[in-house]
Amino acid sequence: MxxxxxxxxxxxxxxxxxxxxxxxxxxxxxxxxVGYQGMRWLTVGPVGQPGTSIVLAxxxxxxxxxxxxxxTITEMMAKGTYAAILLAxxxxxxxxxxxxxxxxxxxxEPTQQPYGIRDCAVRDPAGNLVRIQEQPSATPPRRS
Numbered sequence: 001m002x003x004x005x006x007x008x009x010x011x012x013x014x015x016x017x018x019x020x021x022x023x024x025x026x027x028x029x030x031x032x033x034v035g036y037q038g039m040r041w042l043t044v045g046p047v048g049q050p051g052t053s054i055v056l057a058x059x060x061x062x063x064x065x066x067x068x069x070x071x072t073i074t075e076m077m078a079k080g081t082y083a084a085i086l087l088a089x090x091x092x093x094x095x096x097x098x099x100x101x102x103x104x105x106x107x108x109e110p111t112q113q114p115y116g117i118r119d120c121a122v123r124d125p126a127g128n129l130v131r132i133q134e135q136p137s138a139t140p141p142r143r144s
Contacts, residue, residue, distance in 0.1 A: 004051060007043070010083050010128050011059035011073070015040040017125035018056045025102035026087075028054075054085065059126075077127045080107075084129035092134035096120050110134070 012018040022028045022044040031053055032043035039061065045053040059077060060070040076082035089095045092110050099122055100106065107121035107129065119133040 006051060007053040007055050008085060009055045009057050010085060010124070010126070011077060012042070012056040012124075012126045013059065013077065014125055015042055015056070018042060019044075021102070021104070021124050022054065022056065025099060025104060080123050080127040080129060082127065084131065087130060087132045088135040089132055090134070090136050092118060092120060092132065095132055 019030065019042060022042075023030055027047065028044040029047050030042065030044055031050075032041070034041045039058040041058070042056040043053050044056065059082075060073045065073075073082060096110050099120075105123040107123060108119075110118060110120045112118045117133050119131055121129060121131045124130055
């Protein structure tokens with residue numbers, strides 16, 4: 001099988017703040033910006049990697065979600081325990097410096113983890129945990 005990860009979903013509760021973080025701070029390109037019934041879905045992704053995206057979606061809008069579940073999701077987002085994503089960069093120190101300059105909530109400064117990875121952690125404006133690992137060859141090879 002030849003299967004690739006095309007998109008992952010993260011919730012957002014403020015589309016402009018999400019754009020400021022993912023587009024302006026991380027440097028991702030905006031691939032789609034869709035509004036519907038007062039809500040907004042944003043698709044962003046790393047420049048040069050058109051096959052990999054993050055869909056930033058309004059939380060708890062699915063048809064089967066109860067009011068109690070919506071409250072739980074909202075509470076978990078506020079605590080930063082609802083969603084997470086793992087990114088990679090060849091220069092963690094430079095990336096971390098840019099994150100600090102962007103007034104990003106820092107969870108963990110660059111640290112050598114006991115399991116062999118050097119990474120840092122921040123929260124996006126919705127509270128999602130964003131861990132960024134240092135990988136010298138973080139950009140995947142292009143397929144011909």
